[in-house]
Amino acid sequence: MANTTTEAAGAVTEVAGHAAEAGGHAAQSAGMPQLNWETFPNQIFWLVVALVLIYLILSKVALPRIGGILADRQGAITNDIAAAEELKAKAVEAEKAYNQALIDAREEANKIVAEARAEIQKDLDKATAKADAEIAAKTAESAKRIEEIRAGAAKNVEEVARDAAAAIVDTMGVKADAKTVAGAVTARLKG
């Protein structure tokens, strides 16, 4: 096989050589190295060796390792994200609890305020009632006393009027019956 390819290549080289001669300067190794069949088995053999080596290196060592690294990283990222998610949930929870506590405290405060207000109101009402009662008692007493005073005053006026009338009648020289004078005065006062 090597012989025939060598011959063929030789022929090619010869032809090319003629052409190159005709062209003047001769590239001694005319022809494309790519088409030099002699080197094909060599290249193919070493290529196959190289490819097999690369395939074994990559598929046995490198690719599983890189895949593992990437998977690890993906896992780490997923875990971190999950942890962050959890922490965030916790924070939300804490905020909710805080808000709840705030609401509770406010309600408590409101309740206390309301209670205090109610108590004060009760005291106030009691005090007011007491004061009212006292005032009413005092008012009643005062009214009684005023009535008494008024009654006293009216009697005095009647006595004074009777005395004055008896004196006037006396002065006029008329002997007046005390009973008559008193009746007349009482009648006038009533009128």
Place this chain on the structure above:
Amino acid sequence: MATEGQSEGLVFHPMDQFKIQPLFGDGPIHWYTPTNATLWMGIAILCIIGLFVIGTRGRATIPSRIQSIAELGYGFVHKMVEDVTGKEGLKFFPYVFTLFCFIVFSNFLGLIPGALTTTSHIAVTGILAMAVFLTVTIFGFIKNGAHFLELFWVKSAPLPLRPVLALIEVISYFVRPVSHSIRLAGNMMAGHAVIKVFAAFAPLILMSGIGIAVTPLSILAIVAMYALEILVAFIQAYVFTILTCVYLKDALHPSH
């Protein structure tokens, strides 16, 4: 050759950088001879070990720089496989990742001046593409049986058109490995050859007056092409991988 019409001294050997040579001595190249292709594939393997095995030995949850690059590559290809082929396709992930790593490291190592770009050789990309093609075909038949042939029978098309479409589909199915391999090899080869052609213009300043204008331009062009090549090196690895995924999807879900 292309030197005609140029100064006598300019030499254009844009394809010499792709030559396969034995590492030791000058003998014939047998299939087992260690060559510069062996060397650069070995360096690619060492880089892969360095990045994906040594770089990740810390297994740190908070990655070091190298480890995060390794994880980035893993995630990039993993997502690509999952997006295109679905969950079932993930069993091909190590295979697809092997292809991606080999291609991306070979492409980038090939950008080192003096390096051999192993992926610029049809022999290499052809094997890669044929491996994908055979995987897809064999797995497709194992998983779906004869239903795999429904891939070529476009049910959404009107009936009279279907045989024509089937012919086109069959042809395009068998052209896949060709375009799949030549796209990668051609891209890598083209950029490097163009850089080499520009580089050949660079010493013109030593030979003739016109070089004062040409040499800076050629150096500028080399820089620009190099930047483009860095982009292409990654995009071609990406494209090769995603096309692999697309073909695998056909094997997993053949009906349109």
Place this chain on the structure above:
Amino acid sequence: MEIAAAAALGKFIGAGLACIGMGGSAMGVGNVAGNFLAGALRNPSAAAGQTATLFIGIAFAEALGIFSFLVALLLMFAV
């Protein structure tokens, strides 16, 4: 010798002609990218999921340019 010279001439002309194909591929790639951009600006939310399709489209369009480049290279070096 005459024939060899003519053959060399034809080789170089053919290689140059093959490079025209790259222009077509450039137009194709530009078309794909431009239309993707137009669509992406119209509906930016859907753009992110379609970048893979964009690259596949670009790859298919570009592959044909690479084929023409390959033909040029074959003409130059291998024929």
